[in-house]
Amino acid sequence: MSQFDVTIIGSGPGGYVSAIRCAQLGFKTAIIEKYSTLGGTCLNVGCIPSKAMLASSHHYDELKHFADHGIEVSGDVKVNLQKMVDRKQAVVDQTCSGVKFLMDKNKITVFEGIGSFEDATHVKITKNDGSSEVIESKNIIIATGSKPSNLPFITLDKERIITSTEALKLPEVPKHLVIIGGGVIGIELGQVYLRLGAQVSVVEYMDRIIPGMDSSLSKELTKVLKKQGMKFYVSHKVQAVERKGNEVTVKAENTKGEVITLEGDYALVSVGRKPYTAGLNVDKAGVKISDRGMVEVNDHLQTNVSNIYAIGDVVRGAMLAHKAEEEGTMVAEYLAGQKPHIDYNLIPGVVYTWPEVAAVGKTEEQLKEEGVTYKTGSFPFKALGRARAGGDLDGFVKILADAKTDEVLGVHMIGARCADLIAEAVTAMEFRASAEDISRMSHAHPTFAEAVKEAALAATDNRALHV
Structure with missing residues (x-):
């Protein structure tokens, strides 16, 4: 019987990142994935393929406005949907292959099959051909993710x-x-x-x-x-x-x-989506599941069974790939005796439309509900030189700061490149920056990031420069 220090069930962003970190910390590590490719929902049928389709459709949409830039396209511009889908799949395949490479590089044993508990330290792996084997593991991490929710009266035929x-x-x-x-x-x-x-x-x-x-x-x-x-x-x-x-x-x-x-x-x-625990047989290990189907965990993401942990969509909190990654890293480091932490208030959320939407921290609605006295500063993208040069005029950046201390409590933005710009806000808030701190940072000109500085200026005595 194969024996491991840590076994992760599920190879999504939380699972495979946790496996890598465990291996880096010297643990003999295994990962179990029921599908033939690694990466889970995010890499196979979620984040990565949807962004590939968004990118392709965005390029097509941009062609309609090329004339505004003095670029004349002659003839009909047509959509080849199958080629677009094929490209999406190529991106997925390359990304999933990259995860397999990382497993090999870090000497992580990969098992293909359905992982289910035999008890708190033994996991049975049932393979597609019906055969099975049991492995032993000192610690086990549940990272089985989520699946799409449905309404009870809707029959999904998966065709129309x-x-x-x-x-x-x-x-x-x-x-x-x-x-x-x-x-x-x-x-x-x-x-x-x-x-x-x-x-x-x-x-x-x-x-x-x-x-x-x-x-x-x-x-x-x-x-x-x-x-x-x-x-x-x-x-x-x-x-x-x-x-x-x-x-x-x-x-x-x-x-x-x-x-x-x-x-x-x-x-x-x-x-929406719901936690996926089907086939795990958690009852054999004594792991508690909530009424909402989530694996119950403490602040260390530890279940009621001391050597079993759970991360990602299968536990409480936002169902986000990067949240799962942070949790996977946290558990690995906790097992190694380190003292990691996650500030869940600083997990950013992003909508990858165009314009992009991104946010971190508290919303105005939350601050009002909590009775926090705050001030706000906003700046429109249409007032930016870079936005005008590129023709991306929609949207704004809004910063919420404590009325007394000026500490930034939330940053909300919609516009070009906001999925990337939000990282500046996360960094600032991680170090408990004030709006004035951000306003005094030099931002390259001309850039979209200047909107963050200007919003901070607006929140600091209402002194934005370019509106």
Whole structure:
């Protein structure tokens, strides 16, 4: 029987990063993955493929505006969706191969099959051919991630009524794509097909899209996407989704009791994700699962069984790949006797539409609810020289700071390159910077990052320079 110091079940960003860190720290490490490729949802059917499709569709969309830059494109510009999907898959394959390389480089043993507990220190690996083997491990990390949620009355046929997985490999550009759920995944995939020529309608139960983010970001993104042609039905509760042939009908009711009927050729169900623990047999190890299906952990991500830990989407908190990575590293270092920590308030969130949306820290709604006295400073991208030069004028940066101490409490931005710009805010807040600290940092000119400095100036005695 093979024996290991640490065994990780699941090879997503949390799992494989944890395996690498464990190996770096000298642990004999194994990782178990039920699929033939490593990387989990993020690399295979989530973050990476969706960003590849967003990038390709963005290039196509930009062609429509080349004339504004004095570039004339003659002839018809056509979308080859299959080639776009093939490129997406090539990016996925290369990325997953990179993870396999890292496993080999760090001498991590990879098992392909379904990992399930025999007891607290033994894991059974059931392979695709039906054979199995059992390994022994001093410590075990559950990193099995999540899967798309669904509404109980919706039947997913994965042909016309689909999840994000199927949306990444459609055989055609939809004529009318109806998206159920206005969260990050739905909005990103909606923009992909909107750019490619589809009519896109979004039905959202809450009163705004991306409801988990600051309301000012929701408002601005809604405005921009409406301008691009996307339609929204917020404060609508979906009642029924039915398919007849190649037509899908979605019925939803608003808060006034009025019912709308949307007819499309595809319906994307994007109502969040839920923890995935099927097949783990955690009861054999005595691990507790909450009523919501999450593995219960303490502040060290340790379950009620002392040698078993859990990370990523399968535990509490935001379902984000980078959050899972931090947790995977934290557990590895904790096992090595170190004292790592994670400030969950400083885990940034990003929406990879164009303009991009990014945020870290508290929203205005949260500060009001907590009774915190704060001040705010905003700066529009349209006032930036770099934004005007590139034609990316939509959006703004908003900084929230404590009214007494000036410490930055939250940064919220929508605009070009915000997915990258948010790292500056995370760094500043990690060191408990004040708005004035940021305002006195030199930012290269002309750059999009100057919007962060200007927003900090606006939050510091309302003295932005370029508005």
